Amino acid sequence: MKNLKKAVLYENLKDDKVKCNLCAHRCIIAPSRKGICGVRENIEGELYSLVYGKTTALNVDPIEKKPLYHFYPGSKALSLATIGCNFKCSFCQNHDISQASKKDWDGKDEKEILPSQIVALAKKYECRSISYTYTEPTIYFEYAYDITQLACKEGLANNFVTNGFMTQEALNTISPYLHAANVDLKCFKEKTYKNVMGGRLQPVLDTLTLMKKLNIWVEVTTLIIPTINDSD
Ligand code: SF4
Incomplete structure (x- = not known):
């Protein structure tokens, strides 16, 4: 897993879903899916930023x-x-x-x-x-x-x-x-x-x-x- 940064301000949900609390969309994201912004991805039940640095x-x-x-x-x-x-x-x-x-x-x-x-x-x-x-x-x-x-x-x-x-x-x-x-x-x-x-x-x-x-x-x-x- 390269160039990824573990996200802040998210919650773990059941079925390995996560809820991002950075913006008011508060996306609920299934594994291997991204939030509405397209730069935050659920990887194996944890949320990562894809654009850090x-x-x-x-x-x-x-x-x-x-x-x-x-x-x-x-x-x-x-x-x-x-x-x-x-x-x-x-x-x-x-x-x-x-x-x-x-x-x-x-x-x-x-x-x-x-x-x-x-x-x-x-x-x-x-x-x-x-x-x-x-x-x-x-x-x-x-x-x-x-x-x-x-x-x-x-x-x-x-x-x-x-x-x-x-x-x-x-x-x-x-x-x-x-x-x-x-x-x-x-x-x-x-x-x-x-x-x-x-x-x-x-x-x-x-x-x-x-x-x-x-x-x-x-x-x-x-x-x-x-x-x-x-x-x-
Ligand atoms: S749009 Fe992006 S920043 Fe906003 S809640 Fe969804 S994943 Fe998080």
Whole structure:
């Protein structure tokens, strides 16, 4: 079994099934099957992340590109992603990598980069923070969680660019190391979240509320998509 990381925040169920509690889908996954995000697999009754350390995008970006306009303005953020997302938005700006885990993915654009190497790169390029972005950081939680902790030890800040569809357990777990988030509030209708994103609105609202309680700096983005959310 190579390049796999045992998952966090899951439960063992009968018949070797597992329940993933990272995001609000709370997938119940049978052996040899993956969750909705396509990057977490039940292998012989235990849940594993398939994307730990497998960076598919890595750039030094201005923090304003996240976008975060009131979090270390003018600074640089080392920005990374693995493939995969728990939503299915057809309008995703990073559709090629966010939805890659649901198709045949050959991994040719992935690089194995350890958390310590990510932090070293952030320091080398004089970044003030590390940004977990481009796809959905919740689904590569184990990788992000390890990086955030090392980053804090080196005096770097961490920020998520997220759809907010995470569980309260996941947010509580990473909150000591998470300083800011830009949450993509995609629309204001449950029906649109269900039909277009493949999610639900209420967990996103719950995430926003909990982030405020946890003193995480929050900025909200709503991308206007003609005919989908421009009349909400
Ligand atoms: S992260 Fe979400 S979509 Fe992926 S397996 Fe866990 S509950 Fe399912």
